[in-house]
């Protein structure tokens with residue numbers, strides 16, 4: 001079975017000494033805060049309010065990734081399109097995913113080597129290879 005594209009729910013898992021489902025009630029975008037606390041041994045504050053920024057999610061080496069304006073990044077959750085930063089503390093930013101996440105993930109699965117699975121949203125200004133639209137020149 002091929003390796004699936006990694007989402008926050010599968011990446012940010014509880015410590016092995018705890019039941020696998022102990023974080024199931026934690027919203028997907030908030031799991032990173034619990035994970036940082038146990039992995040890094042430091043307290044992080046879950047943002048309380050929204051922030052102005054909107055980010056485009058991308059796939060980087062088989063992981064949904066959300067880049068913060070501070071330079072930090074985290075694994076994204078298409079089922080919970082928000083991102084709060086554990087580094088700079090920026091509030092909840094909206095994250096733009098493709099309209100059809102499942103289709104993009106299926107396209108990525110065509111590449112058998114997970115580290116070569118990379119994808120950018122067509123509207124993302126940081127997209128290094130914007131799509132060429134036939135007939136438009």
Ligand SMILES: [Zn+2]
Pocket residue numbers: 068069070071072085086087088089090
């Ligand atoms: Zn940040």
